[in-house]
Amino acid sequence: MKRVTQPPRRRKKKKRYAPMITIIAAMVCITITIVLICVFTIKPNSQETVSTPETITSESILNQSESSDAVPPSDVSSNIPSSGTVTINTSHFIPKSAEVDDTYFSNTLFIGNSITEGFKEFSGLDTPTYYEGRGMTVESIHRMKVVNADNSPNADGTGTKTVMDALKDRQFDQIYLLMGANELGWIYPDMFIEQYSQLIDDIKELQPNAKICVQSILPVSAERSETDDVYNNTKIENLNNMIINMTAEKGIPYLNAAEVFKDDTGALPADKTPDGIHLTAAACKEWRMYIKTHVMK
Numbered sequence: 467m468k469r470v471t472q473p474p475r476r477r478k479k480k481k482r483y484a485p486m487i488t489i490i491a492a493m494v495c496i497t498i499t500i501v502l503i504c505v506f507t508i509k510p511n512s513q514e515t516v517s518t519p520e521t522i523t524s525e526s527i528l529n530q531s532e533s534s535d536a537v538p539p540s541d542v543s544s545n546i547p548s549s550g551t552v553t554i555n556t557s558h559f560i561p562k563s564a565e566v567d568d569t570y571f572s573n574t575l576f577i578g579n580s581i582t583e584g585f586k587e588f589s590g591l592d593t594p595t596y597y598e599g600r601g602m603t604v605e606s607i608h609r610m611k612v613v614n615a616d617n618s619p620n621a622d623g624t625g626t627k628t629v630m631d632a633l634k635d636r637q638f639d640q641i642y643l644l645m646g647a648n649e650l651g652w653i654y655p656d657m658f659i660e661q662y663s664q665l666i667d668d669i670k671e672l673q674p675n676a677k678i679c680v681q682s683i684l685p686v687s688a689e690r691s692e693t694d695d696v697y698n699n700t701k702i703e704n705l706n707n708m709i710i711n712m713t714a715e716k717g718i719p720y721l722n723a724a725e726v727f728k729d730d731t732g733a734l735p736a737d738k739t740p741d742g743i744h745l746t747a748a749a750c751k752e753w754r755m756y757i758k759t760h761v762m763k
Contacts, residue, residue: 555714578644588747688733690742
């Protein structure tokens with residue numbers, strides 16, 4: 467009988483891709499789990515909190531190196547009361563008077579920031595003494611060295627004396643103070659008013675025979691006001707109102723120079739400023755005439 471040889475059976479190939487599918491599926495599950503954890507544990511729109519100083523750079527326009535006290539905080543305007551909530555006392559405003567000669571100011575001191583520096587440079591009023599500092603505030607005036615050893619001004623802050631030190635060396639007949647532009651960004655305007663009031667007291671102690679007046683913060687241009695959260699005319703007017711009432715309570719004369727530089731909308735006219743804040747030379751001369759026709763009695 468013939469032997470029949472059966473063909474060899476073919477072995478079934480094992481599916482080698484099955485373990486790979488299992489691995490991929492596991493990775494997908496892990497990824498989904500991680501995503502779900504992130505969704506439920508991380509708050510949307512979360513931001514890292516960055517602490518900032520309380521003031522904004524006062525007048526860095528004109529490419530000047532200003533005080534490091536100034537970086538805008540997140541919300542600086544809500545703490546300043548609107549003019550509608552403040553009763554204004556104008557009884558101590560310096561009224562218009564006959565024009566005086568420049569020599570009337572020969573023993574007069576002007577204290578302020580870079581706006582005062584601009585007045586010194588461009589007004590043509592050369593008879594007074596000027597102690598001004600770029601970025602100066604009612605706080606930094608006690609530490610900025612803006613006076614040289616010979617009592618000449620040094621607005622760069624590289625002098626040897628502070629304003630308060632220099633006031634010990636010479637007695638003046640009149641002192642004009644202009645502060646507030648660099649403090650518009652302070653979170654707490656009441657703190658500014660308190661420190662301004664204390665500064666006046668400190669100056670009176672050092673200069674007991676001097677007549678002291680406070681000048682208004684000047685307005686900014688309409689363009690600047692509409693685009694700047696800190697330097698805007700609503701805030702300036704409201705802070706001026708606080709200064710007015712503070713000086714009224716202290717019996718300190720108030721020089722409302724801001725009225726010279728307001729157009730029909732209350733803004734600084736564009737042709738009177740090169741940058742929206744500082745004054746042109748022609749505007750400084752207008753300011754000079756206002757001061758000469760509004761003198762302290």
